[in-house]
Amino acid sequence: MYPNQGVCRISGIELKEIGGVKGEFLTMKREEDGATVMIPRAKVAQIGLRHVAARSEVEEILAFLEADGEDPELDWKVRHRTHADKMVGGSLQGTAEVLKGLHTLALMRPLPQRERELYDSARHLLVHEVAVALGLSACSAEDSIDLALSPPAGSARAEAQAKRIAASMGDGLGLDELDGAGEEAAEGAEEPAEAEAEAPPARKAKKAEPRPPPKTAAKTRTAPKREKPEKAKAAKSKPVKAAKAKAKPAKKGRR
Amino acid sequence: MIHVVTLEPFEAEEIQAVCRALFAAFGVGSEHVGELELPDDARDGSKLDAAKVLSEAGPVKTFADDKILFLVQSPFADRPGPRGLLPTQGYAKYGADRAVASAAGLAGDPEARGRALAKLAVHQVGHLWDLHHCLDYRCSMTPPWGVAYARGQLPELCAFCREKSERRMKTTAA
Numbered sequence: 001m002y003p004n005q006g007v008c009r010i011s012g013i014e015l016k017e018i019g020g021v022k023g024e025f026l027t028m029k030r031e032e033d034g035a036t037v038m039i040p041r042a043k044v045a046q047i048g049l050r051h052v053a054a055r056s057e058v059e060e061i062l063a064f065l066e067a068d069g070e071d072p073e074l075d076w077k078v079r080h081r082t083h084a085d086k087m088v089g090g091s092l093q094g095t096a097e098v099l100k101g102l103h104t105l106a107l108m109r110p111l112p113q114r115e116r117e118l119y120d121s122a123r124h125l126l127v128h129e130v131a132v133a134l135g136l137s138a139c140s141a142e143d144s145i146d147l148a149l150s151p152p153a154g155s156a157r158a159e160a161q162a163k164r165i166a167a168s169m170g171d172g173l174g175l176d177e178l179d180g181a182g183e184e185a186a187e188g189a190e191e192p193a194e195a196e197a198e199a200p201p202a203r204k205a206k207k208a209e210p211r212p213p214p215k216t217a218a219k220t221r222t223a224p225k226r227e228k229p230e231k232a233k234a235a236k237s238k239p240v241k242a243a244k245a246k247a248k249p250a251k252k253g254r255r
Numbered sequence: 256m257i258h259v260v261t262l263e264p265f266e267a268e269e270i271q272a273v274c275r276a277l278f279a280a281f282g283v284g285s286e287h288v289g290e291l292e293l294p295d296d297a298r299d300g301s302k303l304d305a306a307k308v309l310s311e312a313g314p315v316k317t318f319a320d321d322k323i324l325f326l327v328q329s330p331f332a333d334r335p336g337p338r339g340l341l342p343t344q345g346y347a348k349y350g351a352d353r354a355v356a357s358a359a360g361l362a363g364d365p366e367a368r369g370r371a372l373a374k375l376a377v378h379q380v381g382h383l384w385d386l387h388h389c390l391d392y393r394c395s396m397t398p399p400w401g402v403a404y405a406r407g408q409l410p411e412l413c414a415f416c417r418e419k420s421e422r423r424m425k426t427t428a429a
Binding site for chain 2: 032055059110116137142143144148152153
């Protein structure tokens with residue numbers, strides 16, 4: 001199992017000279033499309049290459065997916081870093097945690113584009129590993145995973161899941177923190193793609209309406225609205241620079 | 256091109272709904288090429304073995320990159336999975352060229368039935384372009400047994416799945 005690539009079959013070990021340096025390379029073929037991957041033998045452990053999970057491990061993972069999970073991380077920066085680390089690590093448990101975390105989050109609101117892609121990658125890796133480990137077709141492997149994640153309609157698990165989601169959405173968790181889009185726009189937008197690409201129009205319209213002050217401190221978000229007319233005009237003429245200049249001290253202060 | 260092959264009799268209205276939905280979802284031509292006999296080995300009592308239907312259904316003349324969708328009326332037997340039986344309304348070989356969907360259990364007038372069958376068809380053909388199950392309840396790639404699936408009435412794909420399938424088609428063609 002090659003982290004972030006998928007299930008590969010080792011086809012041989014070759015001695016190659018690259019850039020004047022001789023070394024042993026593992027040659028592998030990716031199962032799903034036959035693409036050839038070569039990695040230096042010395043870096044096998046560093047990259048995280050590992051055997052496909054055993055049946056017992058897969059069963060544990062399916063039980064993990066089926067069990068009630070923790071509430072998702074609401075700070076998108078923390079979430080992004082944690083998920084990226086888990087995907088690079090390449091463990092089966094890590095991939096399943098990313099999938100389950102984003103699945104739970106998606107039950108509360110649509111995922112931003114980048115997280116939607118991450119969710120699909122995690123699902124893709126998990127489906128193919130489960131299929132190989134259990135000797136199932138990819139179709140059956142994905143259905144097994146989804147049966148654990150999304151219980152069939154009318155089942156007791158489905159009702160319990162619906163109640164849990166309703167409870168978590170009504171407890172004032174501060175769902176504005178989920179995407180951080182508003183905050184990023186005010187700070188100079190390091191991650192503009194995080195803005196809601198898939199948000200329905202009704203929600204976007206809602207965002208434009210004035211809101212009561214949020215429970216969590218988000219001073220930078222409200223700062224531009226308090227500008228005097230002269231300052232606002234200046235900011236309009238140089239929108240990017242003005243936003244960045246304002247964002248810098250705020251960022252340093254927070255870190 | 257997506258070839259729709261019926262293995263049991265269907266109303267013309269239902270087949271038309273399926274072909275229209277497949278064209279709208281994937282942007283490639285879709286046509287009903289006729290009816291073939293259901294393979295005897297695929298029958299398991301009153302139910303069908305979905306995997307056997309796919310592997311043993313009669314030959315259909317296709318060109319490279321063509322996809323085949325088989326349609327049946329009989330229900331499929333649930334497949335065994337690691338944590339119990341897997342509800343089966345269709346089956347597909349991911350990234351390959353054959354999928355099957357069953358109209359068993361679809362109720363309502365012919366129009367509603369056609370729409371529900373079309374949604375199942377889009378779901379199964381989506382797997383042929385490596386689409387995974389989707390989170391958006393409006394998307395046909397939502398797991399068919401889930402609570403969300405029934406909420407999305409139309410046989411369509413979400414923007415993410417549509418773009419992914421288009422990318423996949425371009426890659427395959429190249």
